[in-house]
Amino acid sequence: MLSCKQVTRLASEKLDRPLSLRERLSFRMHLMMCAACSRFDGQMQFMRTAISRLSRGETPDREDR
Amino acid sequence: MPTDPLTDPAALTRLRREMLRFAELQLRDRALAEDVVQDTFIKAMDKRDSFEGRASIKTWVFSILRNTLINAIRSRAKFVDVSTVESEGEQVALDALFDANGRWMDGARSEVWLAPDQAAENSAFWEVLEVCLNDLPENTARVFTMREFLGLATDEIGQTTGMSVSNIHVVLHRARMGLRECLRQRWFETEAATC
Incomplete structure (x- = not known):
């Protein structure tokens, strides 16, 4: 059984490498039972999407300041 | 018609500032970021004809900026300590x-x-x-x-x-x-x- 701390590590690593079958299963099992880690996983994906937009120049034009 | 940032001075200044901020977040080096942005503009002007208008100019310029950043990083030994x-x-x-x-x-x-x-x-x-x-x-x-x-x-x-x-x-x-x-x-x- 993975701890929340281990799950956050996998939530990060799955953005950088394919997880093994075993990792994927235990990760998914934990998320089904843990709302906090489930939200954490969503936040990781949100951050990835936002930063990708930033790096593609797809952000709203900034006013002069 | 949206303004073309490469010919409109005010838009160009804004674009340049955004590129500089982006490059600096990446490089953590102001002077190097300035160089990279400068190189990017030179490349963008050279390749101006290849811009097909499918993306916004900003998106197109940022793709050149990212390539320039990759080259700048690869040519520097010990970019990360x-x-x-x-x-x-x-x-x-x-x-x-x-x-x-x-x-x-x-x-x-x-x-x-x-x-x-x-x-x-x-x-x-x-x-x-x-x-x-x-x-x-x-x-x-x-x-x-x-x-x-x-x-x-x-x-x-x-x-x-x-x-x-x-x-x-x-x-x-x-x-x-x-x-x-x-x-x-x-x-x-x-x-x-x-x-």
Whole structure:
């Protein structure tokens, strides 16, 4: 059984490498039972999407300041 | 007709400032960032005819900027200080988020982030995101932005920096934890508090 701390590590690593079958299963099992880690996983994906937009120049034009 | 930033001086200044901020978040070096942005403009002017109008000019210029950044990083030995990046990890207090059994501490547990989609449409959000990226320790940020800004794979980052892939995973994880904490505190939780 993975701890929340281990799950956050996998939530990060799955953005950088394919997880093994075993990792994927235990990760998914934990998320089904843990709302906090489930939200954490969503936040990781949100951050990835936002930063990708930033790096593609797809952000709203900034006013002069 | 949207203005063409490459010919409109005010738009050009704005675009240049955004590119410079982006390059500096990546490089953590103002002078080098200036050089890279300058190179990018020269390339953009040269390749002006190849712009097909499918994307916005800004998006097109940013794609050239990212390529220029990759070249700048690859040509620099020791872009990331490997020994420093390890000690920087301690600045992101990962252990404070979890108890001894690896469970979330009360204050660190994830709350619902209100409307991330709406956040992304709000230009203030992007400023906060930049502040939070800027708050990451220098070498950690370099590794993280190689992955997230430039889309380099971990083995490519390893070749460029001399870091092991497992070490890169640790650094990326810490960077994401740090960024998430910052966004929670500076954006999502303050938003939630006003509701």
